[in-house]
Amino acid sequence: MRVWSPFWHADYGSEVVNDHVEWLVDGDEVTFYGLHLNLANEDAYQWILGKASLKQAEWGAYDWRYDGAPAWKTGGSDNDMLLQSQNFFRLLKAFKDANPLATIHGCASGGEILSMEALRYVDAQQLTDGLAYHYAGYYQSLKLPLSKLGHSFYSEPDIDADFTTSEPKSAAAKERYRKFVEMQRYIGTQGVNGRWSKVFRPTMASGDATYMLQTTNGDLTKAMIMFSGYAPYFNSNITVYPKGLLDATSYTLSCPKGSCVSQTRSGSYWKTTGVSLTNLQAGETIFFNMTDYPGAGTDAANPTAPSGVTVKKSIVYGEIRRRAELERRNGQPDAVLL
Numbered sequence: 001m002r003v004w005s006p007f008w009h010a011d012y013g014s015e016v017v018n019d020h021v022e023w024l025v026d027g028d029e030v031t032f033y034g035l036h037l038n039l040a041n042e043d044a045y046q047w048i049l050g051k052a053s054l055k056q057a058e059w060g061a062y063d064w065r066y067d068g069a070p071a072w073k074t075g076g077s078d079n080d081m082l083l084q085s086q087n088f089f090r091l092l093k094a095f096k097d098a099n100p101l102a103t104i105h106g107c108a109s110g111g112e113i114l115s116m117e118a119l120r121y122v123d124a125q126q127l128t129d130g131l132a133y134h135y136a137g138y139y140q141s142l143k144l145p146l147s148k149l150g151h152s153f154y155s156e157p158d159i160d161a162d163f164t165t166s167e168p169k170s171a172a173a174k175e176r177y178r179k180f181v182e183m184q185r186y187i188g189t190q191g192v193n194g195r196w197s198k199v200f201r202p203t204m205a206s207g208d209a210t211y212m213l214q215t216t217n218g219d220l221t222k223a224m225i226m227f228s229g230y231a232p233y234f235n236s237n238i239t240v241y242p243k244g245l246l247d248a249t250s251y252t253l254s255c256p257k258g259s260c261v262s263q264t265r266s267g268s269y270w271k272t273t274g275v276s277l278t279n280l281q282a283g284e285t286i287f288f289n290m291t292d293y294p295g296a297g298t299d300a301a302n303p304t305a306p307s308g309v310t311v312k313k314s315i316v317y318g319e320i321r322r323r324a325e326l327e328r329r330n331g332q333p334d335a336v337l338l
Helices: 015-019 042-059 081-098 135-140 171-189 267-273
Strands: 002-004 063-065 103-106 198-200 212-216 223-227 238-241 250-254 264-266 275-277 285-288 307-316 319-327 333-337
Touching: 042 063, 042 081, 081 103, 238 267, 250 267, 264 267
Parallel strands: 002 063, 063 103
Antiparallel strands: 198 212, 212 223, 223 285, 238 275, 250 264, 250 285, 307 319, 319 333
């Protein structure tokens, strides 16, 4: 569950403003996000931290999405903004320490707090509210971890991930999303995403290569090439030249959507000759040495039945819903709203 909660913003009539109007920045005025609590004020800081942690305790671990402006001028002066900034980063660390199961989704009118300091603590970061298209992820990944950026380099169409309402999803929508999540989990196990992975920028025989990104695992023995959903060459034939592959290492090529012919060649061959893609499909990913992806037909082991299954009522935004908790083989429960 993700909840939008910029706790440093408040409205007139709210409990915190009624009780502690002195916590507002001097000369404050209502903006799009409301009023501004002064993070340079230690009491205001402690209230914000306590409120964020209280909601985690009340609702269970969830994805906290912040937004707005944690640093704001006081009385027209910038003097408090350094301490406000320091306390913002202090807040993120303290929140993560107090709520290790929680995740943080960073946003500040898009990417206004897009810095390494903030990226240290967030699990995902929105890049822009504007029309930056694929360029935001392509260029920001030069200096920031790609796995934390809300980039557009997953082009799978018709994925309904909108869980902001309690409206039931169709069986077809659930299945598409299940397959998407399963593939992302697989990618996460291959080391080509997250810590120690590397990012490269492949080239093309012709066309705009900024619609592609390539990642590898730490020792460069596995790789994948992703296409932005904005790419103009879907349903076309293109040739892509990967980077970073080891010249003498063998790499087996795979395309889950069928845009290429699976074959094994050296890294030198792929970098020189390129990968020929026929009728490139939206959602396609080029895999190197990642042949056991979901749907490849290489996994012959039957799944193990879940154990310790319980069903109990749960209150979600005032509605009683069924909540199934499944104990996985590693002992960690999965909670799924039905």
